[in-house]
Amino acid sequence: MLLAMFPGMLLGMVIPLFLAPLVFGRYFGAMEIMVPCMLGGMLAGMWISMAVTMHPVSLGQAATQGIIIALGSLVFCYLLNAFEKMKAKA
Amino acid sequence: MSEITDKKTQAKWDKAAPSFDFMAGLGAEKRWAEDKSELFSYMDGNILFLALGTGLDIAHFPTGKTIETIDISPKMLQIAEERLKGYDGSINAQVMDAHNLDFPDNHFDQIYTSCTFCSVPNPVKGLESLYRVLKPGGELRMFEHTGSRYFPFNVMMNFMTLITSKFGPDMNRTTVKNVQAAGFEVLSVKPVYLDVVKTITARKPA
Numbered sequence: 001m002l003l004a005m006f007p008g009m010l011l012g013m014v015i016p017l018f019l020a021p022l023v024f025g026r027y028f029g030a031m032e033i034m035v036p037c038m039l040g041g042m043l044a045g046m047w048i049s050m051a052v053t054m055h056p057v058s059l060g061q062a063a064t065q066g067i068i069i070a071l072g073s074l075v076f077c078y079l080l081n082a083f084e085k086m087k088a089k090a
Numbered sequence: 091m092s093e094i095t096d097k098k099t100q101a102k103w104d105k106a107a108p109s110f111d112f113m114a115g116l117g118a119e120k121r122w123a124e125d126k127s128e129l130f131s132y133m134d135g136n137i138l139f140l141a142l143g144t145g146l147d148i149a150h151f152p153t154g155k156t157i158e159t160i161d162i163s164p165k166m167l168q169i170a171e172e173r174l175k176g177y178d179g180s181i182n183a184q185v186m187d188a189h190n191l192d193f194p195d196n197h198f199d200q201i202y203t204s205c206t207f208c209s210v211p212n213p214v215k216g217l218e219s220l221y222r223v224l225k226p227g228g229e230l231r232m233f234e235h236t237g238s239r240y241f242p243f244n245v246m247m248n249f250m251t252l253i254t255s256k257f258g259p260d261m262n263r264t265t266v267k268n269v270q271a272a273g274f275e276v277l278s279v280k281p282v283y284l285d286v287v288k289t290i291t292a293r294k295p296a
Contacts, residue, residue, distance in 0.1 A: 013249060021113065029118040031235055031286050038246050077284070080240070084281040 004049040012045020013038050036077040040070035094162060094187050099211055103163035106258055110144050110166065113258075114205075119146055122233070125282045126150040126204065129233055129289050133157070135199030138223065139181075140188055140206055145170030147204045153178040158193070160186035188216040193223045200224075203232045207268065208259035217272030227296035230274055235287045237262035243284065266290060 016037035024033045044066040051057050051065070094100050106113075127150045139147070139159040143166045151157070156179065161167050164185045174181050186192055188210045201220050210216040220230060237247045247262040254261055266279055266288075274292035281288050 013246065014253075017250060017253065025113065025117050027117045027120075029121040029283060029287065030114065031283050032121060033117070034250065035243060035246070035284065035286060038250070039242065042242070042246065081281075081284050084284055088279075088281050 004053045005046045008045035008047075008049025009042050010045070012041035012043070016041040036074050037070075039077065040073035043073060044069040094185065096162065096187055096189070096211060099187075099209070100162050100164075102257065103161075103209070104165040107144065107163055107165035107169055111146065111169070114143075114146065119149070122282060122287070123150060125280075125289060126233055129231055130202065132229070132231060133200065133202070136197065138193070138198045138201045138220075140201070140203055140220075141209075142167065142170055142181075142183055143204075145173030148173045148177050148181070151177065151179070156180045157182070158198075159183045160188070160191070162187055189219055191219045191223050195222055196225045197223045198225060198228060200229045200231065203230075203234065205234060205259070207232070207234055207265050208236070208261070208263050213263060213265065213268045214271050217268055217274070221273050221294055224294045226294055228294050230269070230290075230292040230294070232265070232269070232290040232292075233282075233287075234263075234265045234290060235259075235261070236265045236285075238284060238286050240285065243286070247286075 017034060020033045020037035021030055024037075047069055048057070048062050048066055052062070057065075126147060130147070130150050131152055133152055133155050137155060137157045139157050141161040142148075142159040143161060143163075148170075159181055161170075161183070162185065167183050167185060170183065174183055184192075188206065189212060201224055207213045207216065224230065238244050244262070250261040266276060269276055269290060269292050273294070275295055277291045277293055279288055279290050
């Protein structure tokens with residue numbers, strides 16, 4: 001299970017590193033894309049690769065779980081950024 | 091003009107030049123425009139700007155200034171030519187290595203950088219070079235991306251650097267510490283995105 005998580009994590013990080021700037025580069029700064037997308041990809045990759053070693057997971061289930069984790073990562077990055085700016089102003 | 095000894099870095103950025111505007115100039119310039127304009131609004135006196143790249147930052151410069159600028163890549167400066175001509179003021183661009191600045195000691199009142207010290211191979215040596223050419227009491231104002239102190243971002247940044255350093259910048263630099271190591275007094279660090287993209291204001295002690 002742990003061995004499966006590692007390639008899942010690597011794939012989840014590498015794919016967004018190249019793909020995310022191409023898709024979203026028109027709208028955001030490079031870091032604003034790569035950091036949340038890589039975090040989401042890393043966590044989703046780890047989670048899904050772990051899940052498939054434990055029990056059968058359909059493509060739909062994997063996609064749903066991946067999307068939920070990715071959205072959670074986006075919200076986390078947004079809130080952390082807001083916290084950093086608030087801290088700097090204080 | 092000083093001779094460029096770091097041919098490897100020069101070749102890397104020459105290779106990146108044709109696609110640089112596409113990768114760095116779309117969303118980044120829109121999202122960071124306000125912070126860059128605010129940083130550059132302090133431009134005054136004898137100014138050095140490094141590294142110019144394709145000149146995307148010129149749009150954020152206040153008008154009517156006289157600015158010396160350098161870049162290690164002649165291909166970047168070729169692309170910047172139109173933007174240089176369009177500036178309402180005077181910009182003199184030269185091919186030069188940040189490690190080995192061909193300017194006299196204590197020459198500039200202010201030095202500005204924009205996403206520069208993610209790419210200078212020896213950042214402390216480069217910053218020491220800036221320290222030399224800056225007048226005592228002069229200001230160093232930087233717009234930079236660095237590594238993060240937060241887990242797991244710091245791990246991600248280290249991983250990204252393994253890949254991005256082959257064709258572009260490092261993502262895990264400790265630029266604020268490097269500025270201090272070069273002898274500058276850090277006055278403020280303002281976050282632009284997380285603790286990764288930031289503006290740094292420092293001063294050479296009088």
